[in-house]
Amino acid sequence: MTDMSYLDGNMLDGPLRELFAVDLSAATSRCQSCGTLGPMAGLHVFSHAPGLVARCPVCSEVMLRLVRAPDRAWLDLRGATFLQVPMPLDRPGRL
Template sequence: MSDDGHVDGNALAGDLREIFAVDVTAAVGRCSGCGHRGPVASLRVYRDAPGVVARCPRCEEVVLRLVRGPGRAWLDLRGAVSLEIPLPS
């Protein structure tokens, strides 16, 4: 632990593993553009680019970008204010 009370991002490993082990399409997100709330499954997905782009069904703002490469992926969620992810009991 540092002097100011924080630890590094490795402390998130267990929490994030639990979250991303579920079907994220069932998560409810909120668009940063218009505030629309809805399941990830309701986003409009475009696969014509080098990656995948998902847009808000209401305002067409980009909510999610996903690019895959050999052995890794890049996920950009800056168009989502939040994701409410249902977890198994």
């Protein structure tokens, strides 16, 4: 690999803040286990754990975990191969 300049992870703050400022219930994801494609709103969410656990509606595998503390949150999306988020076309400063 050739020597390429890079920016540190702080550069992601703006783009990620824009991304997660949208309603994720309309986002589409694919289950890593069975390949089911569907909206986040269609996941089966369980709140009996110390956080939220969202499972695939077809195979019941865990796709998302969200745990909150007073000063931080942990988001685990290992069970999803991707998260496709619809973005409004009229937002200034888009990539």
